[in-house]
Amino acid sequence: GAVVSQHPSWVICKSGTSVKIECRSLDFQATTMFWYRQFPKQSLMLMATSNEGSKATYEQGVEKDKFLINHASLTLSTLTVTSAHPEDSSFYICSARDRRGPYNEQFFGPGTRLTVL
């Protein structure tokens, strides 16, 4: 299957700072990428859908000014958590849709663990 990478795999930051997470599709071009958030022992919650070259579409209740998403190329999307606070601590997972196959299958990155002190 297609490979999606995330960087960093974990990050610890102080409250009030901003953190950028990168998501890359390594062997395919992804016109659509998705960002999810996962709390302990819970399922994935979709935060936003991003399309290359256009503004992201945020899910209800997700602050777009706090979670900045940039999908500047067909292989890279970034999520920036601005002015992070302890309640932003979570596991963030990105996903990219591979349109080469017949079913536009979605592949997931390994996740980024964010801890805000």
Place this chain on the structure above:
Amino acid sequence: KQEVTQIPAALSVPEGENLVLNCSFTDSAIYNLQWFRQDPGKGLTSLLLIQSSQREQTSGRLNASLDKSSGRSTLYIAASQPGDSATYLCAVRKANFGNEKLTFGTGTRLTIIP
């Protein structure tokens, strides 16, 4: 609004046993359904994808079935092994548009007892 439920939330079985995980969804108008595995602190690994026109898919010891009209899917794991211990998630997709999102189930946390 599509809702996806997985029962049970947690399951423990002795090694070697066969087992079935259940997934149900409220809106039967789906494009496809996927089963994923998630190990603690890791991302998701796709196990099987079933198109709405298909009844089942098999990969090794895994077999997934789909009954779209009743809104149900099962994941059958044969001859379970300790390495199968993980959280299993099912997800449905409504249509084949590029932006169409997956709706995830609540997950089943599986523990295989050696």
